[in-house]
Amino acid sequence: MWSFSGLATGIDAWLTQRFNPALSLTIEMVLAGIAVITLFAVLGLVLVLMERKVSAWMQIRLGPNRVGPKGILQSLADTLKLLVKEGLTPNSADKLLFNFAPFLAIIVAMLLMAPIAFAKDLQLWDLNIGVLYISAVSSIMVISILIAGWSSNNKYSLMGAMRSGAQIVSYELSAGLSVLSVVVLVGSLQVSDIIKSQADGWWIFKGHIPMVVSFVTFIIAVTAETNRAPFDLAEAESELTAGFHTEYSGMKFALFFLAEYVNVFIVCAVGATLFLGGWMPFHIGHWQGFNHVMDYIPSSLWFFGKTFLLIFVIMWFRWTFPRLRIDQLLNLEWKYLLPISMVNLLVTTAMAILGWHF
Amino acid sequence: MFITKYIQEVWGAVRSLATGLRRTMYYFTHHKEIITQQYPDNRETLVLPERFKGEVIMPHDDKNEHRCTGCTACELACPNGTIKVITKFDIKPEGKKKKAIDKLVYHLELCTMCNLCVQACPSDAIKMAQTFEHSVFDRGLLTKILNNPGSKIMDGVE
Amino acid sequence: MFEEQGITPEGDLIVNVGPQHPATHGVLHLVITLNGETIKKVEPHLGYIHRSIEKMCESLSYRQFIYVTSRMDYLSAHINNHACALCVEKGLQVEVPPKAQVIRVLLDELTRIASHELWWGAMAMDIGAFTPFFHAFRERETINDIMEETCGARLTMNFMMPGGVMQDLHPNFQARVKSFIQQYKHKIGEYAELLTGNIIFKNRMKNVGVLSPEDAISYGCTGPTARGSGVSCDIRKLYPYEVYGQVDFDEILETGGDSLSRYMVRIREMQQSIRIIEQLIDGIPEGDFQAKTKAVLKLPKGEFYQRVETARGELGVYIVSEGGTTPYRIKFRSPGFSNLSVLDRIARGGKLGDLVAMMGTLDLVIPDIDR
Ligand code: SF4
Numbered sequence A: 001m002w003s004f005s006g007l008a009t010g011i012d013a014w015l016t017q018r019f020n021p022a023l024s025l026t027i028e029m030v031l032a033g034i035a036v037i038t039l040f041a042v043l044g045l046v047l048v049l050m051e052r053k054v055s056a057w058m059q060i061r062l063g064p065n066r067v068g069p070k071g072i073l074q075s076l077a078d079t080l081k082l083l084v085k086e087g088l089t090p091n092s093a094d095k096l097l098f099n100f101a102p103f104l105a106i107i108v109a110m111l112l113m114a115p116i117a118f119a120k121d122l123q124l125w126d127l128n129i130g131v132l133y134i135s136a137v138s139s140i141m142v143i144s145i146l147i148a149g150w151s152s153n154n155k156y157s158l159m160g161a162m163r164s165g166a167q168i169v170s171y172e173l174s175a176g177l178s179v180l181s182v183v184v185l186v187g188s189l190q191v192s193d194i195i196k197s198q199a200d201g202w203w204i205f206k207g208h209i210p211m212v213v214s215f216v217t218f219i220i221a222v223t224a225e226t227n228r229a230p231f232d233l234a235e236a237e238s239e240l241t242a243g244f245h246t247e248y249s250g251m252k253f254a255l256f257f258l259a260e261y262v263n264v265f266i267v268c269a270v271g272a273t274l275f276l277g278g279w280m281p282f283h284i285g286h287w288q289g290f291n292h293v294m295d296y297i298p299s300s301l302w303f304f305g306k307t308f309l310l311i312f313v314i315m316w317f318r319w320t321f322p323r324l325r326i327d328q329l330l331n332l333e334w335k336y337l338l339p340i341s342m343v344n345l346l347v348t349t350a351m352a353i354l355g356w357h358f
Numbered sequence B: 001m002f003i004t005k006y007i008q009e010v011w012g013a014v015r016s017l018a019t020g021l022r023r024t025m026y027y028f029t030h031h032k033e034i035i036t037q038q039y040p041d042n043r044e045t046l047v048l049p050e051r052f053k054g055e056v057i058m059p060h061d062d063k064n065e066h067r068c069t070g071c072t073a074c075e076l077a078c079p080n081g082t083i084k085v086i087t088k089f090d091i092k093p094e095g096k097k098k099k100a101i102d103k104l105v106y107h108l109e110l111c112t113m114c115n116l117c118v119q120a121c122p123s124d125a126i127k128m129a130q131t132f133e134h135s136v137f138d139r140g141l142l143t144k145i146l147n148n149p150g151s152k153i154m155d156g157v158e
Numbered sequence C: 001m002f003e004e005q006g007i008t009p010e011g012d013l014i015v016n017v018g019p020q021h022p023a024t025h026g027v028l029h030l031v032i033t034l035n036g037e038t039i040k041k042v043e044p045h046l047g048y049i050h051r052s053i054e055k056m057c058e059s060l061s062y063r064q065f066i067y068v069t070s071r072m073d074y075l076s077a078h079i080n081n082h083a084c085a086l087c088v089e090k091g092l093q094v095e096v097p098p099k100a101q102v103i104r105v106l107l108d109e110l111t112r113i114a115s116h117e118l119w120w121g122a123m124a125m126d127i128g129a130f131t132p133f134f135h136a137f138r139e140r141e142t143i144n145d146i147m148e149e150t151c152g153a154r155l156t157m158n159f160m161m162p163g164g165v166m167q168d169l170h171p172n173f174q175a176r177v178k179s180f181i182q183q184y185k186h187k188i189g190e191y192a193e194l195l196t197g198n199i200i201f202k203n204r205m206k207n208v209g210v211l212s213p214e215d216a217i218s219y220g221c222t223g224p225t226a227r228g229s230g231v232s233c234d235i236r237k238l239y240p241y242e243v244y245g246q247v248d249f250d251e252i253l254e255t256g257g258d259s260l261s262r263y264m265v266r267i268r269e270m271q272q273s274i275r276i277i278e279q280l281i282d283g284i285p286e287g288d289f290q291a292k293t294k295a296v297l298k299l300p301k302g303e304f305y306q307r308v309e310t311a312r313g314e315l316g317v318y319i320v321s322e323g324g325t326t327p328y329r330i331k332f333r334s335p336g337f338s339n340l341s342v343l344d345r346i347a348r349g350g351k352l353g354d355l356v357a358m359m360g361t362l363d364l365v366i367p368d369i370d371r
């Protein structure tokens, strides 16, 4: 059967035949980079359109429907508009840092793409500490926000950045703990191992209630980590106009915007990988016929289906709930989520030791 | 008990959030509730109520006759000088001089659609039209002369 | 040097909110002193939308000046016009026909509901929930359509005039109002689902911006703002005008004094408005919709004052006449101005995020404050 690994080995063999190893490695890297950038652009366009459509339908509106058939080219038009806009830099801003921050944000988002398995055998880098890598790199995101807030030399931006710093640092804990509970059950940090361990059932099903709890905590924590409503205090527009990116315009603003959406995609992909089995099809026990049918659906469809389901849930939150206040936000983390996820981790560990899961 | 209260609190919170989520999901899936009117596309079917105050016009009949006597009541009633009545004297066949309008100048850009002029007019010569797409590129176009060129007053209107 | 950097000598941050800011819904300028996220002082700066409406009215005749007042509190334009018409009628000693009275009250209450709907949506948007805004507009648009059909305009109707109303009700009016009441009763439950019952919302509003009854009285707060603190001040009950004395409705009082109480007062007030409309809609009396008045109105020499309850509180119209065709002096006592003045008092010690909740529940309309 045709597979991505076959394709990769094919390209690799073809290149090494013609060039020396160093050059062919470079070419492979460039190819991977181009693939990631393309994915980025496509994701940005699709997710922005999706958000606008979802919000419109929840708000009894139609949403974008003028540019292209049913408005599908709307986000392309928006990108074009942002590209031709002037990228202003405030006079009193720290020019270097101000221009650097959006790139840092986008670089972090790109780095996070590496260990994600998009389909069977389609993974850029299956390193043995994949999950740890994701949590480590995603914390750099906060630095780009802090840099942006500080260098703009604007009080709104500064406050937005400070809020976001407090928020991301706190919520990283419970996100990390709920990721750990999966790691405890699998016994490996490698993404491919985690997916393989779910071949006979996704963790959310075979992990009993503790897994459901850590799934819910994970979703809440990553919503906060990506600064999405109801935790969008960093850019709370009715309080801080636009928070940390108040002073940004044009393409630099677009990079922040893109990074936000790509981050949403990544955390949802991680959630889908950890709890919903990544690209693993949905199998029910010993129903051979049913399982066979499920296997015919390509693995990439499974992966993107699950990821977009989670993205939809996060958007659904955004368009339903009011925003929390900063002290309530921290209360929620330190008084509710963190204790719950700690106890949950203990229970999961006990479960793993006693072998109580399926 | 502390722990039951804690659990009740969390449960109540989750329930309140779930009701909100259910409501937005209902609208997400029920597109017939959408209330957007696609304005420039629905121009043909767009009906404004007959009392809608869009701009002041002076109706003329098919003989190009209007009902305005040039009494300037509308000019006096207007709170912001939107209407200017310029009168002239017609010589009647029997030799009498009679006041009539030369021009009734109307500045759409000043008008607040307050309807006071229409109310004030003793001979129902002006009324409100149901137009609303008033934007033009030259503001001079907003100054209108309400009586048609060459029009005259209807018979029997004093 | 401190001034330049916007820092007080104690090291607190001075932040300008407005005049162009998403939360102020207009050109209000607040200078806020912040210690971290905690508010130490709020200083409203006014005047960005001052149009000298009072002075303008002095050069307009008694029929003409009413339309200008629609531009004060544009969300209760009808009620503003009503107040002016009542005041002029007081001076002229004209008896308004019963039909006109009922029409006026019906339109007033519809305006009140429309205004509260907009407030509800805008306040929800301030505290971060976007969806309620559009849902509120669905009901508000229905009212606007009814207004458009009868009065010919959606926002600045100029329908009230001394002696009555400008035109008779549109024949469809009764049926459409009834169908609106049905729609409203059907949809009001959603408001609770989306916002009122929401735990995040409750926590954002509870014990935020507590206004004690003493403060409410001494700052001159009126309307739902004061009633949220338990101060009885509904002009419709205390000094009934038109047919308010004959209809059955409750004055809504909440005792909390916090933002949630003010919120609940407005939500429950909408239901009372529906109640008033239900009582009046079937029994609109026959007769004239306008009393006979002279072509040129002249008020006798003297001073005239009339107050009404707008959607935001007590609006007073004070006319000094020298006996001519235009007022000698006009003064409007606008509810928004006194309600805004209390902001500093209730905001101190709160968080920056609370400020929008407080401003939302004070229901500020900036043109009403500046005039
Ligand atoms: S509608 Fe009002 S403002 Fe316009 S012309 Fe007539 S009186 Fe003047």
Ligand code: SF4
Residues within 6 Å of the ligand: B067, B068, B069, B070, B071, B072, B073, B074, B075, B085, B120, B121, B122, B123, B124, B125, B126
């Ligand atoms: S339009 Fe009416 S009020 Fe105005 S001048 Fe003509 S007749 Fe008189």
